[in-house]
Amino acid sequence: MKLLEEKILKYGNVPTEDVLKVDYFLNHQVDTVLMQEIGKEFAEHFKYKNITKVATIESSGIAPALMTAIALGVELIILKKQSDKVLSEDILQVKTKSFTKNTYYDLTLSKKYISTDDNVLIIDDFLANGAAASSACKLIEMAGGTVAGIGIVIEKSFQPGRELLDNLGFDVYSLARISKLSPEKIEFLEELHIC
Amino acid sequence: MKLLEEKILKYGNVPTEDVLKVDYFLNHQVDTVLMQEIGKEFAEHFKYKNITKVATIESSGIAPALMTAIALGVELIILKKQSDKVLSEDILQVKTKSFTKNTYYDLTLSKKYISTDDNVLIIDDFLANGAAASSACKLIEMAGGTVAGIGIVIEKSFQPGRELLDNLGFDVYSLARISKLSPEKIEFLEELHIC
16 A cells, blocks of 8 residues: 555654554554545455454554444454453453563453354554464454454564464455565565456 | 433443443444544534644544544544653653553653644543543643643543543533443433533
8 A cells, every 4th residue: 555655664663673663653643544545445455255343453453443444334343452361251362472562461352242143354553473463363263253354554574474364364465565674774565466 | 412322321331330331332342333423523512622633542542532533634642551661751651540440550642743733632432530531631731732622422420530620621521421320220411511
């Protein structure tokens, strides 16, 4: 997505090798025009997948996921990061490692918001090692739903997350795919369009 | 706001006295039609305030705040809940108590996203004791900005937050004002319109 790549090149900050900060338009300040374009782009890409719900992981995924849900005309589910196990039959949890913080949290979903009829599109801001996205997929499937696709705003293609999700058989669409990231240079992969 | 009050009465869950769970349409599953209406309502109410930015507190405030920012045509700032002090000249923090979790966090803002020209509208999902909202106001003012107003989705009017913010001189507008909350009954105050 050209507009997004331009924003990354203009406002992205690479303090150390492999770390990209996009606080200017995505994670701290949120560019509302860009979010609407992102929502439209994901909705266009997944429009034939009969999506019934969008799911995301709190909190930086919420803005792009909400705009995607609105563009598709469906509800949004926010998967919660809990620090403790919740003992309840209605609650599903998957232990997940945060690579940025090097801690664990329990990604949490209340069963009643996903049914066996649901085709769920998972949206997240970043894909690096794929821990959060694969836990989100697992939760949706534990609740009986189907993961219809995964939409990622920024994929760090040199890290193993994309390959992990591809190998699990998920349909992944990333709006910006970064092949190389250093304080000197940010390079993108082209998204392959197979017709 | 009639639509919101109806949702609270239909889907709100009061497990114990004074606690309202709105996981069905605001905090876990997000009703995207309702969020758009909420955004329009806040934008309409504050349209003469020359709002330059909307700010909110992660993570349940993000959805209504994003829709408000879009309706006003401005950017959104997400104030972060950090568990640790950040030692940097560019970062402002205010220690804040979470009453739901009975813990403290540092509400965090990067200075560069608020300037002395900014008139900021703060949006949050709940107002109870007013700790989060008053910390948000303090951060905006520490950065040199002006708090032009505070928009609250659900105010628990029997708790001290509203009075605290009124006494600090802020312009507060709440879409639903709950005067009484028990497992048996939810009652609302009428918002006074002074012409």
